[in-house]
Amino acid sequence: MKKKSNHFSGQIGFVLAAAGSAVGVGNLWRFPYLAAKDGGGLFLIVYLALVLTFGFTLLVSDIAIGRRTKKSAIGAYTEMHPKWKFLGILTFLVPVLIMTYYAVIGGWITRYAVVYLTGSAEAAAGDNYFSAFISSPVSPVVYALLFMGVTAVIVYKGVQGGIEAVSKWMMPVLLVLVVVVALYSLTIRHTDESGQLRTGLQGFLYYLTPHVEGLTVSRFLQILLDAMSQLFFSLSVSMGIMITYGSYVRPEVNLNKAVNQIELFDTGVALFAGAMIVPAVFVFSGTEGMSAGPSLMFVSLPKVFAAMGKAGVFVGILFFVTAIFATLTSCISVLESIVANCMEIFHTGRKKTVHVLAAIYLGASAVIALGYSAFYFEAELPNGSTGQLLDIMDYVSNSVLMPLIALLSTILIGWVKTPEFVIEEMERGGRAFHRKKVYVIMIRYIAPVMMLILFLQSTGILQ
Ligand code: PFF
Numbered sequence: 415m416k417k418k419s420n421h422f423s424g425q426i427g428f429v430l431a432a433a434g435s436a437v438g439v440g441n442l443w444r445f446p447y448l449a450a451k452d453g454g455g456l457f458l459i460v461y462l463a464l465v466l467t468f469g470f471t472l473l474v475s476d477i478a479i480g481r482r483t484k485k486s487a488i489g490a491y492t493e494m495h496p497k498w499k500f501l502g503i504l505t506f507l508v509p510v511l512i513m514t515y516y517a518v519i520g521g522w523i524t525r526y527a528v529v530y531l532t533g534s535a536e537a538a539a540g541d542n543y544f545s546a547f548i549s550s551p552v553s554p555v556v557y558a559l560l561f562m563g564v565t566a567v568i569v570y571k572g573v574q575g576g577i578e579a580v581s582k583w584m585m586p587v588l589l590v591l592v593v594v595v596a597l598y599s600l601t602i603r604h605t606d607e608s609g610q611l612r613t614g615l616q617g618f619l620y621y622l623t624p625h626v627e628g629l630t631v632s633r634f635l636q637i638l639l640d641a642m643s644q645l646f647f648s649l650s651v652s653m654g655i656m657i658t659y660g661s662y663v664r665p666e667v668n669l670n671k672a673v674n675q676i677e678l679f680d681t682g683v684a685l686f687a688g689a690m691i692v693p694a695v696f697v698f699s700g701t702e703g704m705s706a707g708p709s710l711m712f713v714s715l716p717k718v719f720a721a722m723g724k725a726g727v728f729v730g731i732l733f734f735v736t737a738i739f740a741t742l743t744s745c746i747s748v749l750e751s752i753v754a755n756c757m758e759i760f761h762t763g764r765k766k767t768v769h770v771l772a773a774i775y776l777g778a779s780a781v782i783a784l785g786y787s788a789f790y791f792e793a794e795l796p797n798g799s800t801g802q803l804l805d806i807m808d809y810v811s812n813s814v815l816m817p818l819i820a821l822l823s824t825i826l827i828g829w830v831k832t833p834e835f836v837i838e839e840m841e842r843g844g845r846a847f848h849r850k851k852v853y854v855i856m857i858r859y860i861a862p863v864m865m866l867i868l869f870l871q872s873t874g875i876l877q
């Protein structure tokens with residue numbers, strides 16, 4: 415096969431590219447935070463149960479639809495049912511919105527990697543370092559543009575020459591790095607001012623133990639919803655990305671195996687990320703040290719690294735390089751799915767499409783990067799939180815559109831097209847679709863109800 419063809423070379427290339435999309439900041443800063451907040455092992459059990467049922471259902475659907483139609487979201491849903499073209503357009507909107515801010519986050523991470531590599535780790539642990547950085551007018555923009563530019567160059571090089579080539583080495587290296595740092599985390603110990611000794615092993619046990627003390631039904635529901643929304647953000651489903659990647663998979667690839675491997679990779683990295691972060695934070699800051707979202711990565715962890723002494727600089731470098739790999743391969747997938755949809759709609763070639771989209775998103779990234787300085791404002795979001803430009807984009811794409819798309823697509827597949835549409839693709843070439851029964855029950859009955867509840871909850875309607 416020629417290098418230029420619009421296909422992954424085979425199963426491994428596809429699995430690593432899809433895992434590259436799936437493994438991102440969601441695994442590194444959201445999963446560990448949720449695990450620590452939602453009862454440690456209890457969250458892990460709920461999450462694993464959902465991966466095998468609900469996550470599996472959405473992942474199988476996206477990838478099978480992509481491979482069967484050989485199209486991206488808009489074309490794929492239109493081909494499935496012309497009246498459902500609107501669902502393709504809604505799905506297309508998710509990466510369109512995410513792309514405006516993903517490179518901004520990638521830029522922040524790159525900046526921290528540079529800071530650690532150039533020996534200024536101590537400064538990064540300062541109290542206001544992060545807020546001073548993101549609210550400065552130049553540096554966040556420069557790093558966002560750099561990240562966006564690198565992403566565009568890789569996508570420009572195409573499916574095999576760009577995306578697959580990069581994912582094939584970055585993902586295995588990333589896996590090794592999280593395992594190494596997680597093992598290191600188990601070995602650390604620290605005595606605080608009050609003389610209390612805490613060890614990495616204790617932190618690890620805290621992470622694994624199912625904390626069910628005082629568990630109520632409503633708290634359990636909250637944990638379930640947290641796990642569910644984390645799950646489909648983490649697997650990059652219901653945003654058209656896996657449809658696009660699925661459309662590049664050759665007919666002879668066994669999708670059953672590929673789906674298992676992608677789930678395993680994504681969940682494995684999340685579990686190791688938890689094992690690396692929860693014990694480290696526990697040892698140096700106790701159980702209160704786990705903060706949410708960006709501040710975990712950019713405020714709490716630098717403090718933890720500083721408390722580790724000399725080793726902390728090295729661990730910090732490993733951590734932020736890991737994070738760059740995770741974010742870059744996700745960012746690539748977001749841009750690729752926009753590019754692929756546009757190529758189909760406008761009948762343009764890859765190069766021209768990438769040029770135009772790169773120009774648009776360099777501009778958009780700069781605007782979002784300025785959301786903490788020149789364009790700063792505070793908006794009240796319907797779910798009760800306040801946010802800046804970046805949070806608004808994130809809220810609309812992840813809390814409103816994604817659950818809505820997942821809900822509509824389960825109705826389309828489960829009831830309008832019937833699950834056979836997906837099952838036939840999974841069984842192509844006589845392959846066995848082992849979890850077929852689970853798939854049918856999930857896609858027709860359970861997933862639509864779960865998605866409706868999640869949609870009502872994350873849009874604030876249910877509060
Ligand atoms: N799946 C990625 C993560 O877990 O961090 C996040 C992500 C990737 C979101 C790609 C959106 C996206 F388009």
